Amino acid sequence: MKALVIGCGKFGVRVSEYLARKNHDVIVIDNSPETFLALSEEFTGRTICGVGYDKDVLEQAGIASADVVIGCTSSDSLNAVVANIAKNVFHVPTVIARMYDPIRARMFESMGIYTVSITRLGLDNVMEYLEGNRSWRVIRKLGNDVQLVKVRIPASLEGKKYSEFDVAGKISLIAVERHGRSFVPERDMCCEYNDILYLSVCSDCMERARDMLQL
Template sequence: MHIVILGCGRVGSTLAHTVQDMGHSVAVIDRDPGAFRRLRSSAAKSAVTGVGHDRDALVRAGIENAAAFAAVSSGDNSNIIAARVARETFGVRHVVARIYDPRRAEVYQRLGIATVGTVRWTADTILRRLLPEASGADAPLWRDPSGTLVLTEVPLTEAWVGAPVQRLETALQLRVAYLDRSGEIVLPRGDEPLRSGDVVHVLLRADARDRVLERLRPGPAAGPEGRSV
């Protein structure tokens, strides 16, 4: 498999080496030839000096035969334009763009271009741990591009302890993605009993989120049989 990467910073060079170590071919594009010093010799052989959305630079990097394209330069505009050219002009199936502005990321995800906003994601994750009440600890961890589904992290009430995962899913019309059990990630079966202290990561409809959280968060809430606890 051949993969083209725009941007030879720390992320781009790390991606290039990882892809090579997995047995794939890779070409890296950057407008600064000095950036290729980050590449080991085997990856530097396929380096292309140029602008990521320039057709000639992309062709020299092998975009016509590429199975994937990653735009991870330092500029949002460069990344998204290059990603659209790779997807819409050359028909690359797997395209990802690094976007720093979260408002732009949502727009481009709706266009079918996967985006990664590392700065915002890292800041939100840290705030969630530092200031859980102020930052909204139960805010969605992920939302699909259409806004229909969300992934939310919630602790269990004691009323649900011992109940099988399938009962939780049926009663609240959701899917349990995974459990965080004392720091261990568990992919539960339907008959897996929930334990005290489990942090449940659930996938559900966005319009049902508030109702479901009321029945899952600690404090007065309804348990499996609809009783108050």
């Protein structure tokens, strides 16, 4: 996995070194070269000195081929700008932003950007999301009975019709995201590998939905 980490403060260092130890390709961006001194001698990733939201800097870091971008700075505003660029300009598959403001965090999560905060044990939360929940994630609970779920289509389901995911009164496909574009699918359209589906699922039907999606 190729990961861009924006910000080399304490949180950025922890995230970067963890990913590097897991043999991922890690590039750290910070506008202060002194911050890179906090990285251990064992760190195998690369560092780039520059402004984290500068498109030229991001392109130099290879954002076009990145699997994940993680905004780790201490500024909600900066992390928000980086997340927006990564998600909507470069269409990075997974975007994570550290957020202190819970209102802004909820807004970004509704846009498909995962957020973490110190109140949610930041590093553990990032790792849990990257390693265990990339293909299936509950992004909102609508009361106690319905949940809004974000799902990434595995290769084994490519070619399956979207209509096959609908279960009357239980599971309903709301929208599809493909190559950075969102749309409401027609019933005879078929899945493509790495499509992102947004489904409403009744709470008592979650296991059935996971089985249908082979997750």
